Amino acid sequence: MAGRRRNTPDSPSATGPDAEPVGRLPADLGVEELYGARPAGGFDDDPDPDDAPVFVPPVRLLPEAELAAAAMAVPLLERAVRLARWTAPHRPVDEFGEPGPELEAEAAAALGLPAGEGAGGDGGGEDADSTAAAVMRAWSLAVDLDLIAVGDAGPGEGEGSVARPGEELEAVESGDPEAVLEAWLSAADVVLDTAVEADAPFPDPTELAGEDADELDEEAAAAALEEFEEAREEARELLDQALQVLYESTAFAEEGAETVPLGVLAALLVVPDGEEPTEEMLGDITTVMVALDPMLADLAEIGMVEYRPIDPDLFEEPEDGEGEAQTLSEAPVDDEEAARFGLVRLTPLGQYGVRQWLLEDGYDAPLVGEHAQGDAAALLRGVSEAVNVLPEEEIREWLAGRDPLPAARELLAAARGSDTLGPLRRMLCQLALNQLAADPGPALREVLDDPELGGFARAWLVERGATDVPEPDRAMALWTTVDTLAAQLMDPDVDPELLAELVGGLPLAPDPTAFLGELWRVEHPCTAEVLDAIGEHHGDRQVAKEARKAAYKARSRRP
Incomplete structure (x- = not known):
């Protein structure tokens, strides 16, 4: 995955402050504004901006069982599994390891597609082409995932090559969440690579001929291949950046993932922080939208996103030569018109997939609640030491189901300490006390004489109307001021x-x-x-x- 996704005038990979070029998403905000990232260790010198780490906000994932059920419901993966089951005990395949026209109609029937409309059936036209393409997409994916194994025919299996259920089919069909999600993620990898390569088409071999049409111009071929690799890398980076913006939007959406207009998503990738989009930028935004459109449509097939494509009529040149094709400079006037420019939402499966890719690329992609699994000491220590955390979410997770008064006592005990992170633990403790469902006053009164907790305990009680709280002595008042x-x-x-x-x-x-x-x-x-x-x-x-x-x-x- 790409590390950054926003432009700045100084660096195309830096995250900036709260600029609002054409719309505001969580990805527009600075890291600290978003989720309170703090440097572990206290008062280090300012880091070199060029060496600054990439912060990915913590997210909540659905339970693995729910994600696995969603993965098995993705039509493309479900078809691959059904085709693999259909090959049992074996099916003949052609020299390319595919069912061929003879068996394509049977394969289509096994997938519940219109009978007889495959290449081997009596039908024809666009429906037949569509059915044949669906069969081959599912077949190719099943082979890539080892759901189908292709090999030489054995005794009693005829001649040539045959397809059999692959070694991964049993694990996937068992419903084991880990196996299902691993298969789905592999499928998403395949679809992603296919989408990227489709955006960077391989050069036409007829254009690479030398003086003799039967010879290959090796220099031209090498240049064309290099151009293809660069285009593929650019397309992959663009898609990675778009997915990361969508991923971050899920971290801050109040209920589920945000549905993002494609124009807003493209603007986040084009417009430098703090700048208004120029006419040239509007053109670049349109270019990015057009590039993302087919790639996001491909990812929708594997369940990573829900996507409403761009209305193709928006960019068609008028046949009569009058007027111009619509561009982003003509602002949509309502939600329905805006939707014609494309809408995208990362699904829970997509959220899981993007996080796995981030982890594979070495990024810290935490989950909400990672620091809330132990006692109060583990909570306050973990949140104060983490550089990438949502403190209020971790505290809310930890408090859930706990008896308020014992929880308050545990938090106060964990807040003590004369190390450099002690002030932060005590601030987090106060934040947690504010979230308790019941008054923690009795627990706070128990620490009024504590040299590290007494000052803020007195302040907390007085702010809430207590009139019988004694003034702190001079030493406690000064220490609390510093803290x-x-x-x-x-x-x-x-x-x-x-x-x-x-x-x-x-x-x-x-x-x-x-x-x-x-x-x-x-x-x-x-x-x-x-x-x-x-x-x-x-x-x-x-x-x-x-x-x-x-x-x-x-x-x-x-x-």
Whole structure:
């Protein structure tokens, strides 16, 4: 799979901020805006943009049994299985390993296609061609998947070659989800490769002749082959990028996958972030749409997408020579008109398939709930260390079915720790407490004197109307101040205005120097970084200078 799918002026493979060129999908947003990716380890230096990893958002998949049932219901795979069953115990095939005209009608009948309309039947015309093509697609796929095995005839099987059920048929027919999904994924690979090659047709051999028509111009043939390989690679990259955009849209859709207008999908692949589409870009968008149209139609056959193709009338030149073929610059006026430009939706099977391809290519493609399978310590540690996670989804998954008060106590215990990720765990703990179905107040009151939890426990209770909560002592108040700012600084996409607001709200008066003198002595792993932030974001130049001096003193105390 291709790693990136959005254009930027600097790099065709970088993800950008929240530009809205012609429509807004999750793929338009920055990684951190989308799903809160955080750098493991706390306060690393800014990474080199060229070395930045590709983040793929976590998704939810259907259970394997449901995915396998959906795969077996895909007509193309279902036909391949039925043809394989039909070959038992053996069927003669021609020199190409195919049933040939004589058996094509029988094969069509085995698939439930119109009897007698194959090449070997009495019918003809387009219906016959369609039936013959359907038989051969299913047959080729069955052979590719080892559902049908072709070999020499054995004793009692006649002469020549025969086809028999392949070694994979029994496993697939057994309904074993793993075997079914493996077969479906292999089928999707075959269909994908076929779709890509169809978009990059092999050069006509008649154009590669030398001076003698019977000779091959080797130089021209090599150049044509190279051109074909480049075109195939470009088509594969385009389709990969489109599938990844659709995959990411499933991660953020509230209910199921989004149905995406093909023009919007193409625009996401063409228009650089932060730019409006120009007339030239509109032409490029149309070109991308036309390129994707047949490839997505092929993927619909294997159940990866649900696809409404482009209405061919949209791009036909008028026969009378008057007017022009419609282009994207003529904006559709309603949903039905927009649908004529194509609509695509990734199916649950397609979501599974794209994720498998991403994993095979070495990308981290997590599932929602991966960090919610253990105790609270595993939850908070996993989410805080992950660079690619949906914190609220993981927390919601973990809380499901748990008794609120014991869950609150477990979360508070897991939030403790003086390591650099401790502030993030405590912030996640607060997020989890906010999602509890019942009031966690009793659990919070139990930690009011805890040096690491007491500050935010008091704040949580007071914000919800508690009037009997004692003020924290000076040491706890200062430590909580550092901890709260540190948690914000761990967000790589933290809003500078928010930081400025938090820094501006610090209780520096009446003596900022004295306050900062207390702050740099706080025994917290992130004290120096918090003072750096105060020095960078405070509006008073003198206060900022004192904060930088205090940060130096804090670092001098570190081992």
